[in-house]
């Protein structure tokens with residue numbers, strides 16, 4: 046039962062309501078306009094990264110957020126002192142979160158607060174390291190977290206956007222968004238392994254930018270009565286190049302993120318409360334819901350890059366398995382503008398008299414078909430490479446079968462094989 050609160054109108058959370066009885070994909074109306082994740086801002090240089098660098102927490106200063114800002118900065122230290130209840134006790138001593146102030150502020154501030162509350166709540170859940178797992182998230186954290194996530198149409202759980210997309214700054218503000226010039230803003234345990242793991246994702250997002258910014262245009266070109274073959278082909282080459290660059294970046298994961306440290310330390314705080322043996326029923330959000338809610342944790346499957354490429358190439362995952370549903374559920378964990386972007390690409394996949402990009406390339410044959418197949422092969426290579434990382438960083442370490450699960454809570458090795466195989470099945474013959 047949802048507990049009603051009278052203090053403000055955001056007393057319940059759509060995601061909490063949707064996922065309470067048994068989670069499933071939640072369709073939202075894309076009414077929210079924000080200025081940091083804007084479809085018009087999916088640019089060559091940044092892809093799905095926010096349109097401005099997600100700098101510090103300046104906009105929250107002076108409105109009663111200071112103790113909360115300080116607590117987030119303290120998380121790595123509190124994890125060092127953890128084990129005796131210090132971390133959870135410290136978080137419970139925080140003053141009431143100034144939600145009313147926040148709701149008057151712009152979306153940039155709201156995303157900052159969402160990120161802060163996500164880090165604090167996951168630290169409360171997973172970083173005390175005393176061997177216990179709380180069944181309930183106290184209202185001090187749960188209520189503001191649900192309020193803020195509700196205003197952003199996001200679930201009250203750590204997501205890829207707060208873990209990666211919004212969690213970096215440039216060392217040299219004029220320098221590129223790439224490894225060597227980026228560092229993280231928030232950490233759980235901290236250290237090079239955790240930061241590098243995240244920053245590889247950030248660089249991958251930047252590398253995908255040149256291709257992502259042209260996907261809509263490519264679909265329009267393929268939909269024209271007289272298709273501009275040269276333009277279409279150069280767009281497909283752009284996607285190939287982006288996918289190759291993404292693989293180069295992913296191959297750098299081992300430089301500073303050690304598989305053992307990742308498995309034993311970095312991974313835990315990303316966990317959610319769906320498909321998680323530690324919380325089989327889910328998590329109660331005190332003050333919001335009296336019954337447990339199940340939500341997947343943070344995972345790269347919530348990055349919008351691969352679903353956007355799948356959409357533009359017309360790659361469909363197997364409807365008869367849970368794999369497709371899992372990827373669709375992951376879209377509920379993306380910023381609404383990115384969900385909207387992917388949905389639009391899907392809607393336009395068969396646009397025009399030629400039946401869409403895939404169908405046109407098939408019909409045109411020759412070089413056009415080869416260019417399409419090159420992209421599919423490159424995507425398949427990315428998925429193969431990624432699968433090897435998932436094995437080396439997780440599966441290899443899992444001793445018992447029931448532990449052999451991804452951070453998102455899925456039995457992931459067969460699923461990753463399925464996504465890869467389904468990709469190659471889309472090669473045009």
Ligand code: HEM
Nearest residue numbers: 246344345346348351434435438451452453454455457464
């Ligand atoms: C050491 C690095 C990585 C590990 C251990 C890892 C692990 C996993 C696991 C276990 C899954 C499947 C189940 C789940 O969602 O939990 C997954 C899915 C996924 N991950 Fe990763 N991942 C890593 C890096 C990345 C990076 C850098 C990206 C790039 C954005 C990424 C993108 C994806 C995507 C798109 C999926 C969905 C499956 C698909 O569409 O093929 N991952 N990852």
